[in-house]
Amino acid sequence: MSQQTTTPGDAPAATVKSAARALDLLDEIAARGPGTQLQLSQRMGIPKSSLHALVRTMVVKGWLETDPTGTVYKLGIHALVVSSAYLDGDAVLAQAAPVLDEVSAATEETVHLGRLDGTDVVYTAKRESAHPLRMHSAVGRRLPAYSTALGRAILSEQPMEVREALVPDSIDAMTPHTTTRKADVLTIIDEAATQGYAVESEESCLGVRCFGVTLPFGRTTHDAMSVSVPISRLGNGREDFIIETLLSARAKLASQREHSTVR
Amino acid sequence: MSQQTTTPGDAPAATVKSAARALDLLDEIAARGPGTQLQLSQRMGIPKSSLHALVRTMVVKGWLETDPTGTVYKLGIHALVVSSAYLDGDAVLAQAAPVLDEVSAATEETVHLGRLDGTDVVYTAKRESAHPLRMHSAVGRRLPAYSTALGRAILSEQPMEVREALVPDSIDAMTPHTTTRKADVLTIIDEAATQGYAVESEESCLGVRCFGVTLPFGRTTHDAMSVSVPISRLGNGREDFIIETLLSARAKLASQREHSTVR
DNA sequence: CTTCTCAATTCACATAGACGAACGCAGTTC
DNA sequence: GAACTGCGTTCGTCTATGTGAATTGAGAAG
Known part of the structure; x- marks a missing residue:
């Protein structure tokens, strides 16, 4: 779903590409499960080199975590923390x-x-x-x-x-x-x-x-x-x-x- | 939580600023509650003009929502969706x-x-x-x-x-x-x-x-x-x-x- | 040991975004 | 009704970042 929510047929509305991608990445993993950088880059249609820096940033911030092997990326614990704030x-x-x-x-x-x-x-x-x-x-x-x-x-x-x-x-x-x-x-x-x-x-x-x-x-x-x-x-x-x-x-x-x- | 950046004493680690900010913004709102663009920009030390585009992007994607008045920004429903995926x-x-x-x-x-x-x-x-x-x-x-x-x-x-x-x-x-x-x-x-x-x-x-x-x-x-x-x-x-x-x-x-x- | 594959990572350029300042718009206060 | 205050928005420049191609490293297969 997520990928490109693009509210149908409206203004281009200056959008922040890398921020949007970070959020899309969370949605993508939430919707279709974890994957390696390469897999995710293919699933989302993003060059893997672009995804690389993005993923690192998100891991540092605790929004993504890796497998024990370090190659598979899944959601990090911050994904949980915001939910309770939303409900509150x-x-x-x-x-x-x-x-x-x-x-x-x-x-x-x-x-x-x-x-x-x-x-x-x-x-x-x-x-x-x-x-x-x-x-x-x-x-x-x-x-x-x-x-x-x-x-x-x-x-x-x-x-x-x-x-x-x-x-x-x-x-x-x-x-x-x-x-x-x-x-x-x-x-x-x-x-x-x-x-x-x-x-x-x-x-x-x-x-x-x-x-x-x-x-x-x-x-x-x-x-x-x-x-x-x-x-x-x-x-x-x-x-x-x-x-x-x-x-x-x-x-x-x-x-x-x-x-x-x-x- | 947010606001740190600069991973303590190690590699500069190329970080994607706008993505990091988007995530920080979620954390900030989760931790200290909703606010207007101006308030948030002050709380996070980000120029309001920078925050502007960011906030718009995040609203479009459903990660932030506004008050009925349209001025106060709070977490959107996507904050909930990722949490269940994390737990799954x-x-x-x-x-x-x-x-x-x-x-x-x-x-x-x-x-x-x-x-x-x-x-x-x-x-x-x-x-x-x-x-x-x-x-x-x-x-x-x-x-x-x-x-x-x-x-x-x-x-x-x-x-x-x-x-x-x-x-x-x-x-x-x-x-x-x-x-x-x-x-x-x-x-x-x-x-x-x-x-x-x-x-x-x-x-x-x-x-x-x-x-x-x-x-x-x-x-x-x-x-x-x-x-x-x-x-x-x-x-x-x-x-x-x-x-x-x-x-x-x-x-x-x-x-x-x-x-x-x-x- | 060599070769293949699949992963992450780095690099040098073209582009997208961060920034400060200026603007527009309400609602308030005097 | 004029000056303020708080809000979101826009604009033009400088810089950070996205990109494809090339590189490294770890396993598996030969």
Whole structure:
């Protein structure tokens, strides 16, 4: 993804090449894994001699580390440090955290907070299910917005053009149940807009169904919350209960928002 | 952290200025919080005109975001994304995770994994206590090594010169109980080396005592595990139980290491 | 021991960026 | 409403850095 985010078709906007490359390099390694200088230079289309100085700089600063052998470059520990700072400075997270806890306590399932970034959603917080059977997930992970309940919830509050733009024409199936036709996905998002919540069943993780609602912050909502439940634990109205829980969580946040003048 | 440049007393080491600055800027914001372009340029000692292009580049790439007002710059969502990639690629974490779970289950207290970075330790994983009274902590947060049980455990396996170097002459008290004399801290570390585990009582967080042991990976150990317990829950041999749990966790990892040829 | 391969590294030139100073734009203060 | 203050932005020059080709070094293969 990263390579050349180039916001499509706009001004050349004086950009600092070496700084951009340093950041791209971090993204590249994050997205496609570690590599040698040569491999990375090929993957990114940068002359290896250029990469050389760059990599050295980044190692000195602790943003990259090498293998024991010294030839393979991977992310350094500074990659971790900034993440907590990002989360600390996030007003949405701070406000949503108590509600997240409540939903987690009420449902006893894995609960995520996520945010739209490009066509993906990035998890910004989670609460894990107490059950031994639980999803593998992590704060910072990105998944396509259109195939997750969380992302669909966000998309359902966007105007049509945005939905169109953020659902690609060709969708890779992550599981046999993934909806791969753009039109179908758009229909699903439309239903979510009507219902007020989004669903995704085994489309990104086999055996798991997710439910998502947006968080009522700001006028363009980029944040949402979802609950992921193994299908084996659904039934007996438990699905409805989870949806109710999510909707009332959102209602609670919305009312808080009216009382306190936050941002 | 940032601002140093000039790797102490060795080769001039061709460094890429603008890349270094981009990274320093991330560190700066992570360490001392967001700011306007002017503030940041002053904090970092960079001409504002130089910072201007840099900041724009980083915003375009999603590594920085602005306030709603557009004047205050803070970390962007990419800061989150790399962190999960860092953790994913970490062999130590993958191996230690099950043991972490066990210690968490056995003690029902907050358990941390951490790694030495300069004079600090950075948390790389945690399991939270189920008790409502629990520490505030987060993966990615850094604390001084010398004042935490986790850090002291790591230091206790380092040679004397390293300990000397990593404990500063002047220590800021984080709580009234913080040990602030370098000599005292070195003595405590020495005791930890003898005992095989490190302790810290209310020195970084009032009301909390922590116990730490190193993880037996590699020959120079940079990783350690700790348990943080509210003092009110100690007593009745619970302290000994926790220490035993940690020591046996380490023993388990050590034996695993002998069987599997990892890394 | 020689040759191949794949890695990092260095060098000398063309270019991209760092810098200080000047500018534009709000919101405040007098 | 005029002078200030704090902010981002632009411009032209000097310098740092990106680049391709050539070099070194370590293993593996012959």
